[in-house]
Amino acid sequence: MTDEAKAVAETEADESNPVLDAAKEKAKTSNVSRSGKGTRIKVGQTRGRNPQVISYEVFDEKQPDTLPKTITEFMDITKVQDEPTLMGFMIDGFNLSSYTTASDPVAEFVDASWTDDVQKAFRTVVRQYAANANVSIEDAVALIKPGIVASQKAK
Numbered sequence: 001m002t003d004e005a006k007a008v009a010e011t012e013a014d015e016s017n018p019v020l021d022a023a024k025e026k027a028k029t030s031n032v033s034r035s036g037k038g039t040r041i042k043v044g045q046t047r048g049r050n051p052q053v054i055s056y057e058v059f060d061e062k063q064p065d066t067l068p069k070t071i072t073e074f075m076d077i078t079k080v081q082d083e084p085t086l087m088g089f090m091i092d093g094f095n096l097s098s099y100t101t102a103s104d105p106v107a108e109f110v111d112a113s114w115t116d117d118v119q120k121a122f123r124t125v126v127r128q129y130a131a132n133a134n135v136s137i138e139d140a141v142a143l144i145k146p147g148i149v150a151s152q153k154a155k
Contacts, residue, residue, distance in 0.1 A: 020045065023053045037066055038077050109141045114152060122148055 020043065027041040034040060042058045045051035059067055068074040071086075080086055101107060106123045114122070122144070130140040 017053070019053050023055055027055055031060075037068055037073065040066065105137045106141070109137075109145060111149070111152075114148070118148065118152065 023043045027043045031040045039057035040060045040063075041055050043053065043055050045053055061067065068077055075081060075086065080089070104123070106126050109126070110119050110122060126137060126140045126144055129135070129144060130137050133140070
């Protein structure tokens with residue numbers, strides 16, 4: 001789990017913090033008033049012994065219509081105009097994507113010929129089944145993959 005993911009998990013686990021709750025409500029109100037492409041406000045906490053509540057701008061991947069589709073749109077929204085900064089963002093994003101892909105225990109069982117929706121659903125079902133049935137990823141794949149393969153052949 002990345003440091004950011006840990007911070008998010010810790011933030012979400014601590015729901016009794018009135019300062020955090022107030023910041024989340026303020027961000028929610030602000031985000032509702034925003035429309036179109038652009039960033040949204042996210043609330044979290046700093047890491048460390050005495051975490052502080054922070055608010056920062058992020059692209060909300062759960063709202064695809066708000067995301068930039070081109071580099072030019074990204075640069076306009078973020079006001080980033082210099083190539084070194086843009087390259088830093090691209091490198092960070094590439095590295096995170098590579099890590100996410102490499103660290104996925106289900107990835108080796110996914111057939112690249114499946115559509116993105118089928119791949120995503122397969123990963124989700126395998127993870128959930130393995131966790132809820134208390135079985136290994138391999139055992140969950142052995143049970144689930146034959147059905148997916150058969151449904152893809154039928155198409």
